[in-house]
Amino acid sequence: MATTNFKLTSKEKNELWFEGIVTLIFLLLVDLAVGNIIITFIRNNQGVNDGIFIIKQSVTFGPFEQQLLSWENIFWVLMGIFDVVVIWWRLIRVYHRIQISRIIDELHYISAGHFDHRIPFHLSGDNERVVQSVNALVDNVIKSLNEERRIEKSKDELVTSVSHDLRTPLTSIIGYLGLIDAKQYKSETALLEYCRIAYEKAQQMKKLVDRLFEYTKANNIEHQQLEINQVDVNQLLDQLETSFYLEAKKKGMRIVLTPLSKDITMATNAELLGRIFNNLITNALNYGKDGKNIFLSAKLLDQQMIQFQVANDGKRIPPKIISKIFDRFYREESSRNAATGGSGLGLAIVREMVGHQGGTIHVDSTNRMTTFTFTLPIQQTTVAKAGKKK
Template identity: 70%
Template sequence: MKNNTESFKLKRNERQELWIEGILTMSLLFLVDFAIGNIIVNFIRHNQGVTDGIFIIKQSVTFGPFRQPILSWEGLFWFIMLLINGLIAWWRLVRIYKRIEISRIIDELHYISDGHFEHKIPFQLSGDNERVVKSVNFLVENVIKSMDDERRIEKSKDDLVTSVSHDLRTPLTSIIGYLGLIEDHQYQSEADILKYCKIAYEKSQQMKLLVDQLFEYTKANNLKQRKLEMNPIDVNQLLTQLETSFALEASKRGIKIVVKPLKKDVIMSSSAELVGRIFNNLITNAISYGEGANKICLSAKVKGAQIQFTVANDGKRIPTSIIERIFERFYREESSRNTNTGGSGLGLAIVKEIIQNQGGTINVNSTDKLTSFVFTLPIKGKQTD
């Protein structure tokens, strides 16, 4: 693909065409000039009055200190005709030059239409033709962008199928295996049967969680097409409710939920369902993956027309390589693919999708002391149609 543009240069055959056209044009014009000249000469010679008038004018019009008479009328005629010939020839050659430019543009368009969709017109022109070139190149850039987006979407679909297949196959294999043991009577006692059934049940719960999160992610992607119910939400009351809701689960991991409310009560308008989903995923993520954490801090600040929320934990620092991809769907550390966490890698992707569709932003910062997920939501959310 050619990206660099350069000045328009004529090919050898195009230069030859211009030369031939110039010579032919001047030749034809000189023939016309001679014909007109002969007509004028014959007219003057056969009209004595005209001849006498020209003589008188030549004698009366002089120039210079020695009062030299002006050139003969024949010289003046040929001077004027040469000037006119030059203008006509120049106009003619410019027209042909523009036609060559258009022809070259058409050739480039044919090359692009033959399947070279990433090719740009590599030369610069002037005037209207340059506008055509810029329009074509702009169109090519949009085509390239669309093709890249399509490839990215296609790859995303492939990744989705691969990840879902991986996450479903692992627990499904265990379920089939343990139920197969029961089916084949490969057990010693009723306790073994209960054990196998329990494992199969836990694995089926993992599968249900993944399916539920897939459904949740799909809904998050389609928020723009959904009509949301907007609810008045007291920010401080929301934080208090979250503390109560997750206190028991967090205490099982030796973690305490700490709330830092706003100094002044603020009522925001948003979807209670979506806000709850955001916090549920972020807090659950902090409890599950905040290795060595002793507390999870929930706080809020007013930032202009938005509320800035923070979900932070004092657990182990998240490596930079992971932070860069942490909001990608299905992305996890390989070490997190285990039965203890049961994570699907969709939770944070869902959070980001919801927040962005609501006009907010989210980012994460992790140090040795604190890992913070900071996101914003409009105080007055907009109704999504």
């Protein structure tokens, strides 16, 4: 919102004029009273009168040795200067009071529900700091309200998404168990098939619940005491290749490593780092359609940060999906039948875990390669205690 210099209204200007005139009249009356008292006292006291005369004769100034004016003139000049100072002081006080009154009016307007309004004028000194503080406070309140609304909306979306994803397999389980209970199966083979489908749907529900628990845990990492481990980066990449070798082979893919040129040991939480890689590699296996390779690489950016990449040469991710890919319950498929077994939480979990460790993550996708790139500090400073070398 644009701000302007503070301007007085006609009413406020009249108030200043009135205050100035009243103060001037009061001071003139005081001057006359005090002046008459002093003049009368001096004129009736010959000793004081003679002393003033001697001082006037002995004090000269200027190149022509001019003498002082009469003491009465000096008195009235001094009283005039005093009056000007008092009037200026009173007008400044009234002016500041008007500013404070205007600030209070603006606060009442904002508190009436006009939260998009800000105090629109500049002041000076302490009052300007008050204006800035009020505007900053309103901004923070609005930010907090918006964040609260976002959280409430997020909770509603979470309940809706969880309900949808649990209802589908639960409906199948109830349906097949109902058929079994009603003995509506033709043979033992059909019975076993019904049981198998119900078991698979139950496993799908369990997987979703586990993912929800993992997401909640990742979202509250800042409240946890995390253990520090000394992790050899190249050794970690080798372990990941071994762990996912068979699963990649089943999908006709292979793991390709690009390790660091020299061994580097990170001080980080090994469990979180492993879960980040597990989620990204699992995502590549499930969604890297038509891909033949999954590339794991590490690169030292500087003495503080290290960059990891998990890439695949599968199908390109459409640009409209890139901005949503780290959102909870978002899947690349337009259908929510979870054909790939995904819960839509894996990448959201990754983003939370990377962010809470002081890193960043982003994704780039072209016709040739889809690459998830994340950076992490080599030395973690937010974890609580040291662990053993991995």
